[in-house]
């Protein structure tokens with residue numbers, strides 16, 4: 001019997017080869033690495049080649065991406081303000097999985113020059129209408145030559161769709177300026193584990209990876225990024241003066257502790273990670 005029949009694809013995070021079953025969705029199993037807790041969909045090999053089909057007009061209409069423009073731009077602006085505290089504008093910013101261009105609009109508002117990429121040509125058409133430099137791509141190796149070196153990259157609800165996020169994230173570093181910052185937002189697997197697989201959730205085939213707070217950090221680090229905000233969102237801005245750091249200590253610090261606890265115990269749906277391309 002060919003050996004390949006018994007080969008288990010190792011865990012992308014820790015290399016472990018032991019998995020336990022968690023759930024089945026649309027005929028595809030979701031399994032959990034017993035060593036590190038990372039979840040993954042056991043997608044058929046053919047899925048990667050016809051991935052584009054999953055993000056046609058229908059996907060976006062079903063997700064009502066066309067609606068609530070102002071709400072979504074406002075939310076993107078809020079996250080980008082955190083990025084700006086680490087890597088202030090101006091500069092070139094690329095949003096991966098730019099969809100209709102919410103982050104692009106927010107980036108322009110805050111002073112960056114926005115670029116966007118997506119695998120949905122429908123979404124790109126809409127994003128383009130908002131005047132950002134957009135292009136279709138599946139992988140950073142295929143980014144166009146005209147794309148300038150990037151100061152900031154954002155990828156909200158993207159990495160969990162990738163078959164090989166480590167390869168993608170490390171190829172991405174080649175497009176960054178030294179010290180460039182990436183903001184990644186992924187769903188919190190702890191939340192799904194807490195609520196159980198019978199509750200509605202985005203699973204396979206769209207979602208290939210299920211990150212916990214530990215496994216997203218390890219994924220970023222394996223791809224060569226230096227995690228700077230994890231899972232804390234506010235950078236430490238404690239200044240020399242009492243009136244500056246007191247509100248931070250009293251209001252922000254406990255809030256961040258709560259955020260971390262709520263991420264770990266699965267009360268928060270999404271995780272926000274920022275990392276820097278090494279100097």
Ligand SMILES: [Zn+2]
Nearest residue numbers: 011014033036
């Ligand atoms: Zn693992």
